[in-house]
Amino acid sequence: MRSGRHSDSVRVRTEPGSALGRFALGLQTLRQQAGNPSYETLSYETSRLGHSYSDTSLRNAAAGKQLPTWEVTEMFVRACVSYAHTNPERVSDAARSWTAKELAAQWAQRWRLLRHPPETTEAAAEPVTAANGLPAELTTFFGRERELAEAQRLLARARLVTLVGIGGIGKTRLSLRIAARAARHGARMVELADVDQSGMPIGAVASALGAEGSDLPAVLDFLAGEQLVLVLDNCEHVLDGCAALTRVLLEAAPQLRIVATSRQPLGVTGEHTLPVGPLPVDSGEPARCDAVRLFADRAAAVAPGFALTAGNREIIAQVCRRLDGIPLAIELAARWMRVLSAEDLLERLGEEFRLLRDGDRSASGRHRTLRALFDWSWDLCSAAEQAMWSRLSAAEGDGPLELAADGLGGAEAFDAVVGLVDKSILTKAGNQYSMPGTLRRYGRQRLAEARPARGPGGQPAGKIQCSADALVAHTNPPALATGSAVRFSPSGRRSEVDTAIGSSSSISP
Ligand SMILES: Nc1ncnc2c1ncn2[C@@H]1O[C@H](COP(=O)(O)OP(=O)(O)O)[C@@H](O)[C@H]1O
Ligand SMILES: [Mg+2]
Structure with a gap:
């Protein structure tokens, strides 16, 4: 069976951020996750399933010029599942647990929503990063307008922007927002936290792209002519390899832009760094402060009925200040609102944190804030x-x-x-x-x-x-x-x- 892919990459013929564009990109992602069968192969799969659809029909469905019929959509999905099941060695982990019935039902719902949109569409309620091939956001995003604007400005003239900051400060979340905003023709996220090797992490990039092979030529072949935004997350694990990789990719793919996240800059010529600091904790009115809003959102998720009130606002703001505005620390602490009052929480964060943090608001001070918070979470866990x-x-x-x-x-x-x-x-x-x-x-x-x-x-x-x-x-x-x-x-x-x-x-x- 043939499974050529570069020749098969289909450009979305509509605004990628539009509902139809997302639908088309979703189909493309599905094909990639199934192991990148060619459209001819998918067409063959449809005939094996008893409905022959031409590769052109399937290709058009993924191009998003117009909404495909439900019959074509369904057979596209089922053909991907069928191919994935018969070629398990090629597919992504996610695709291994696909069932045709469940996936077809999900796509039917998506298709119906496009075919018969609800009278009042709430576009604003859609998660920003679900489009463009990036992972969808799981929780509400707060603030960072200044960093987003700065990144947008940098990406207009630089092709490598590195978000630099300590763990837990919000680099990954921000990188996805930045990429979603910058990506007019799609984006991909490459997770490097688990890459354990020296040299360039090509394999991770190849699999995120769904390239035909896992070597550099395959990646370059895939990227040729593509206007992708690539997020390289957690570069600090393979700093030298990432530096070499970004250099090679940016040289070979003139349309490519890279957003990297790292504890330290990659040190590549042309790199622009964007420091990521804490969420603001003392911007006047607590209810408008991003750190406090983050806390309130996460607390409400675990403690039904929790809301910012005149009575707890100031205390929550103090909690956030004590946690140095580190989003991960705020999320962990907010979880305790299920069993503690705001006052109790502040008190428990009291002595050890004050000792740790007094007079040290530097990045290393924040590292220690997090470490202390982790110790605290650890001590509260059962064996x-x-x-x-x-x-x-x-x-x-x-x-x-x-x-x-x-x-x-x-x-x-x-x-x-x-x-x-x-x-x-x-x-x-x-x-x-x-x-x-x-x-x-x-x-x-x-x-x-x-x-x-x-x-x-x-x-x-x-x-x-x-x-x-x-x-x-x-x-x-x-x-x-x-x-x-x-x-x-x-x-x-x-x-x-x-x-x-x-x-x-x-x-x-
Ligand atoms: N601006 C934000 N709004 C909402 N949640 C955030 C924000 N920034 C970070 N978080 C949350 O804080 C945690 C740590 O953020 P993350 O992006 O993973 O940090 P990093 O990549 O720097 O280690 C995550 O659970 C993330 O969802
Ligand atoms: Mg991260």
Whole structure:
């Protein structure tokens, strides 16, 4: 079977940010995730399924010039699933768990919405980054207008902009917003947190692009003539490799622009850096302050009825100040509003944080603020939660949760996962769990510290069998259709299927 792709890349013939453009890009992403079958191959798949659609019809559907008929759309989706199932070695992890029925139902809903749009469309309510091939946002985004404007200005004349800042400060979130705004012809996100190698991380880029091979020529072939915005997230892990890679890509693909995130600049000629600092914490009226708004939003998610009031506003502002306006720290602390009052929270953040932070508002001071917050979260975890946290931190690659949790008893593991979700250590979207990079590194540190005490060969034995369905039902009762495996994505990536179908309604505000 042929599976040429570069020749097959289809340009979206409509405004990419429009509903039709997103629909078309969604179909293109689906094809990529299925392992990039050519349109001829997809056409062949449709005939195997008993409905022959030509490669031209399928190609037109993905070009978005006009809304394809439902019959064509359905066969496009089913052909992708069928190809993915018969070629499992080529497909993305997300595609392995596809079922034709579920995916077709999701696309039917999407198609109907386009065909019969509701009378009052609420375009503004759509998550900004769901378009253009970027992962959709899971939570509300606050502030950063100045950084967004600055990035836009820089990208107008520079082709490499690096967002620099400490872990947890908001680089990844900001990079996605920047890319979504800059991408007129699509964007892709390359997650480098898990890349563990020297040299250029070409493989990661190739798989994010869905290029035909995993080497440099395949990537360059894919990029030729494309006006993509590429997000390279977490470059600090492979700084030299990223520097070399960006140099090569920018030289070979004159239309390409790169937004990188890193703890330190890449040091490439032509690079423009954009420092990412804390969310503002003292901009007058607390209710208008982004850090306070972030806190209130995340608190309301766990404590129904929570709202900023004249009575708690000032205290929350103090909490945010004490946390140095670090978004990740604010999110973790907000989780405690479920069991603590604002006053109690402020008090608990009191002594140790004051000791740590007094007179030190530098980046290293913020590092210590986060570390102290993590210590605090850690101490409040049960032994099983701590074990689960460090085990998941050490997990490599996407995988079913059961594997990563090897070693804990069934019921214990179940409670531990629920506990970690409650404490914001694990984030849950659909049946996909992920852990922010900074929390993961912390968990690994803890694991390393604990290992010597356990002695050689002291790995706990036995594999847990915690029921995926029960877990999903327990941690998110109303929102989810269960039945598929629960997966853990250590690097914080979302299920690519979710991204492709833009199914953000239950998670995005
Ligand atoms: N502007 C923002 N609005 C809302 N949430 C944010 C914002 N910036 C960061 N966050 C949240 O804070 C956490 C850390 O942000 P992230 O972008 O992952 O940081 P970094 O990439 O610098 O480590 C994430 O859960 C993210 O969703
Ligand atoms: Mg990040």
